[in-house]
Every structure is written in structure tokens, then in C-alpha cells.
Amino acid sequence: MNDDELIMALREQRGTVTMTTPVEQIISRGRAVRARRRVPGAAAALGAAAAVAVSVALPPGHPAAGHPAASHSAASHSAASYSAAGHPASGPAVQLAAWTVTRRADGSIQVTFREATDPAGLQRTLRADGVPVSVTFTGHQNPACHPYPVSGSQAEPSPGQPFGGPMGSVVPRDFFRNPKQSYTTPYALVINPSALPSGAGLQIWTSGTPGAADNFQLNMSLVQASPQCTGS
Amino acid sequence: MGSQRPDFAEFYREVKDECLFAVVVSVGDRDTAQDLVAEAFARAWASWPAVSRHPAPAAWVVRTALNAGVSRWRRRRREVAVADLALVADRPAAGGAAGGSVDPRIMAALMRLPARQRQVVALRLFLDLDTERTAQALGIAPGTVQAHLGRAMAALRDDLVPVWQEENQS
Numbered sequence: 224m225n226d227d228e229l230i231m232a233l234r235e236q237r238g239t240v241t242m243t244t245p246v247e248q249i250i251s252r253g254r255a256v257r258a259r260r261r262v263p264g265a266a267a268a269l270g271a272a273a274a275v276a277v278s279v280a281l282p283p284g285h286p287a288a289g290h291p292a293a294s295h296s297a298a299s300h301s302a303a304s305y306s307a308a309g310h311p312a313s314g315p316a317v318q319l320a321a322w323t324v325t326r327r328a329d330g331s332i333q334v335t336f337r338e339a340t341d342p343a344g345l346q347r348t349l350r351a352d353g354v355p356v357s358v359t360f361t362g363h364q365n366p367a368c369h370p371y372p373v374s375g376s377q378a379e380p381s382p383g384q385p386f387g388g389p390m391g392s393v394v395p396r397d398f399f400r401n402p403k404q405s406y407t408t409p410y411a412l413v414i415n416p417s418a419l420p421s422g423a424g425l426q427i428w429t430s431g432t433p434g435a436a437d438n439f440q441l442n443m444s445l446v447q448a449s450p451q452c453t454g455s
Numbered sequence: 456m457g458s459q460r461p462d463f464a465e466f467y468r469e470v471k472d473e474c475l476f477a478v479v480v481s482v483g484d485r486d487t488a489q490d491l492v493a494e495a496f497a498r499a500w501a502s503w504p505a506v507s508r509h510p511a512p513a514a515w516v517v518r519t520a521l522n523a524g525v526s527r528w529r530r531r532r533r534e535v536a537v538a539d540l541a542l543v544a545d546r547p548a549a550g551g552a553a554g555g556s557v558d559p560r561i562m563a564a565l566m567r568l569p570a571r572q573r574q575v576v577a578l579r580l581f582l583d584l585d586t587e588r589t590a591q592a593l594g595i596a597p598g599t600v601q602a603h604l605g606r607a608m609a610a611l612r613d614d615l616v617p618v619w620q621e622e623n624q625s
């Protein structure tokens with residue numbers, strides 16, 4: 224095999240991946256990028272924006288059948304901070320997806336974090352996608368949740384390390400810290416709900432100081448599913 | 456949106472897949488690559504008047520995505536482990552559920568290359584940039600591009616050709 228044949232074989236791989244992000248989502252994000260450039264400190268202000276709205280791209284409980292992927296996302300409406308920064312309120316509204324939940328074709332759920340806001344919306348969306356979950360971004364765990372008993376394996380993640388035990392099946396991807404810092408390069412994790420042990424759910428919570436990007440962590444663990452904790 | 460920048464959507468449709476592929480083979484993870492490329496396209500939209508005049512806007516997108524990946528790595532202060540080649544080959548994100556699948560043997564061979572060689576391969580072979588533009592995009596000398604490409608091709612040949620020959624014989 225000569226170099227030309229090798230190059231041809233490599234280039235044949237080009238058609239094997241497809242960018243599935245809709246152009247509308249790219250442009251929406253582009254608007255946010257542009258607005259942030261225009262408004263110094265806008266990104267920081269967004270995290271503490273008082274007015275937080277939820278923008279759901281698709282109705283809750285969307286059917287996955289027949290659709291390769293569907294996304295829900297949360298948006299931070301920054302009109303208030305825009306005005307507070309001294310710019311005309313008539314300027315373009317800014318919408319930033321704080322997180323996006325996407326059902327993948329294999330049934331797993333991808334969560335992309337850009338900002339730890341609207342935990343209730345994230346919890347509602349994940350539950351609608353079949354993940355028994357508790358989400359809190361208050362700096363504390365949900366007191367109604369109790370750890371799922373796991374013997375001889377690792378129930379909670381070590382940052383940057385593959386999970387062990389059942390958690391490794393439920394969340395097969397590396398789990399990243401400091402989601403606030405991921406504002407421009409969102410962090411993603413993949414949840415495989417079908418791998419949850421019987422009677423188990425997930426708890427996602429923040430620790431550290433919400434709003435302080437350098438002292439802020441996103442954590443996840445297996446918990447005992449219950450109506451008070453995971454909704455079922 | 457369309458009235459302001461009617462050609463961005465067309466540009467996106469035309470090059471999004473090849474940009475994604477170039478970043479996938481550079482970072483080794485499809486989902487991470489998609490996030491990085493989406494962010495890079497968003498930045499391209501935000502600077503579209505300038506980016507659209509760039510001699511190779513797709514290369515701008517790929518380079519921006521790779522830079523964002525480096526920034527992410529620096530923040531994390533660790534790199535996603537890809538040393539375990541079996542893991543790389545098995546990693547669904549290298550291909551992905553929703554976006555197709557790269558041949559795991561080719562992906563593993565690419566992952567065995569040093570990062571800079573992978574980037575050169577991505578831009579030269581998969582984005583079809585010439586040596587000069589690849590050098591500009593990566594901020595290195597054209598001679599360095601050629602050297603990286605030569606080493607990368609030799610390594611890929613050593614890695615893949617025996618496998619393919621064995622396949623053909625069986």
C-alpha cells in the first residue's frame with residue numbers, strides 16, 4: 224500500500240461522523256458570544272442574574288422513538304443584566320443555554336453543563352427522560368436522599384477517573400468539575416438510565432460556593448430512589 | 456438571523472461534518488469534539504464578517520475548536536486518558552451513537568500519534584488544506600508541517616497496513 228492508497232483509506236472515514244447540532248442552536252449561542260463581547264462582565268452577571276427563565280426546545284416527555292436525538296435546554300435571560308450594564312434595554316435579548324439535555328439514539332442521556340442554574344428544570348427534564356434524579360444547585364445535597372448501598376465498589380466518582388461499580392455503568396464518561404468554568408467550553412456527561420441498579424437513582428448537586436467559579440464543583444452519586452428524593 | 460447573515464447557515468451546512476471529523480481525530484472523543492466545534496461555529500457566527508473573509512474559514516473553526524479544547528484541558532489540568540488503546544477503540548464517543556462511527560482501528564492508530572501530528576493530519580488530509588494554510592492555522596512553519604505529516608504517515612502505515620494486509624489474506 225502506497226501513501227496515496229493510505230490517504231484514500233483515511234479520507235474515506237470523513238463521512239462517518241455527522242454534526243447533529245442544529246444551526247439555530249449555533250446561532251443562538253453565537254448571539255450570546257457576541258453580546259458577551261459587547262457587555263464587559265456580562266458572563267459573570269449572568270450567573271447571578273435574578274431573572275432566570277426556562278426555555279424548553281421541545282415539550283417535556285418528548286417521544287424518543289423515531290428521532291435520533293432530542294434536546295431540552297435551559298436559558299438564562301440576561302435582559303436585566305444587559306440593562307444593568309448601562310446598555311439600552313432595547314438591545315438584543317440574550318439567551319444562553321445553561322444546560323442541555325439530549326436523548327441519544329442508544330437511549331443514553333447527554334447533559335451538557337454551561338452554567339449551574341435552574342436545577343428544578345434540569346431535574347424535571349431528566350425525570351421526563353426516565354432518569355430518577357434529584358438535582359440541587361444550592362451547595363448542599365438533598366436531605367431527603369440517602370446513599371445507595373454499594374458493596375465492594377466505588378459509589379461516588381473521583382474527578383477525572385472512570386467510575387467504578389454500578390456508577391461506572393450509569394455514567395460511563397469522565398465527569399468534570401467546575402461547570403461554571405465551562406461557560407465557553409461546556410462540559411458534558413452521559414447518563415445511561417438503563418444501567419441504574421434496581422431501586423437506585425442519581426443525585427446531582429453542587430458543592431462549594433455557587434457563583435464562585437473557582438470554588439464550585441458539580442457532584443454526582445447513586446442514591447436510593449424515593450418519591451421525596453428522585454420523584455419515584 | 457437569516458436576513459443578517461444569509462451565508463453562515465450555508466457555510467455551516469457545507470463544512471460542519473468535515474470540521475467535526477477533523478476535531479474528532481484530534482481530540483479522540485466525538486461528544487467533546489461536537490461541543491468544541493459547536494462553540495467554534497458559534498464564535499464564527501459572532502465574528503462572521505471577519506471569519507467569512509478568512510482564506511480558510513473551516514480551518515479557522517477547527518483551530519478555534521482545538522484552542523478551546525486546550526483551554527479546557529488547562530482548566531482541568533489533566534487530559535482525558537487515551538493511553539489505553541483498547542479503551543479508545545471501544546469508546547463509543549469516538550464514533551458515537553448519533554453521529555456515525557469512525558473505524559476503531561483507524562481511530563486507535565490516530566490516537567497513537569502525538570497531538571500535533573494528529574492536528575496536521577486533520578488539517579492536511581481531512582480538511583484538504585495545503586501546507587501553507589495548515590502552517591498558518593497551527594502557527595508553525597511549513598517545513599514543520601511537512602515533517603509532522605511525514606512522521607504521521609509513516610506511523611499510520613506501520614500501524615494500519617499490516618492489519619489490512621492480514622484482513623485481505625484471511
